[in-house]
Amino acid sequence: MLRLSVSEILSRIKSAIPFEAVSEDYSFILKIEEYAPYMCGAVHDGHQFRRSLWDNCLHTEYERWYEEDPCTFEMVQSHPIVLAGCDSRFEYDLNRPPETAIFDTAWGKQLWRNPLSRTEKNHSLSKHNAFYEVVHTLVEQLEKIHGQLIVFDMHSYNWRRWDRPVPTWNLGTENIDNSRYGSIVDSWRGKLGDMKLPGPIPQSSEINDVFQGNGHFLKYITKNFENTLVLATEISKVYCDERNGIIYPEVVRSVERHLKELIPLQVKEFQESDL
Secondary structure (H helix, E strand, C coil): CCCHHHHHHHHHCCCCCCCCEECCCCEEEEEECCCEEEEEEEEECCCCCCHHHHHCCCCCHHHHHCCCCCCCHHHHHHCEEEEEECCCCCCCCCCCCCCCCCEEEEEECCCCCCCCCCHHHHHHHHHHHHHHHHHHHHHHHHHHHCEEEEEEEEEECCCCHHHCCCEEEECCCCCCCCHHHHHHHHHHHHHHHCCCCCCCCCCCCEEECCCCCCCHHHHHHHHCCCCCCEEEEEEEEECCCCCCEEEEHHHHHHHHHHHHHHHHHHHHHHHHHHC
């Protein structure tokens, strides 16, 4: 893996050069083994939280971890193109637009002892902006090569906070063209619902049951690229003990193995569809 500046990363993408790199400031990772007709994103996987914010933050490390999406990068790491955030959404949220990417409160609790300085905010927003410059250039290049593209936007959610049964998998589709892509969405939902995971984990998949696909990553790509489908794919945190901060590696590995098989099948179906 290389450590590259954003300009170096953009240069390699524009020249369609395969590479694997962490950004110079360690805020994101991008792996491109080949310029395939699909990519995977894990924008909430990150847990890093820069030192200058520690003393001013009222949330514990566990509280931050609880609202992040741990292991979502690991679940898709075997695919040819993977883009993942390394920083915590509590520093800046890549799935929100710049104007709301820095929290004042988070899940009903004040985040900062004292308001963040403009310098701290600008530091965070510069990383947010750099990430989306890379997203734009990468999707643009992939559409140029393949004509159309599918993006698997991977997330997880805390199922125990709900007071009703919730699905193992949820697809958020309110901000995509369902008249055009509805058959692909339903096919992906079916594949996820058939997945068999270790132990007594119930298997179910629904569309717009717990989340509706309102994230900035999906909206940004959908707005700017008319031939790219973003599938906002959420797994409930059946792969960990969300109340005690324990990861179940056998479940994470099983999800990864299943997605290694299922994602290429969905891409093939997408490519063969008359969309």
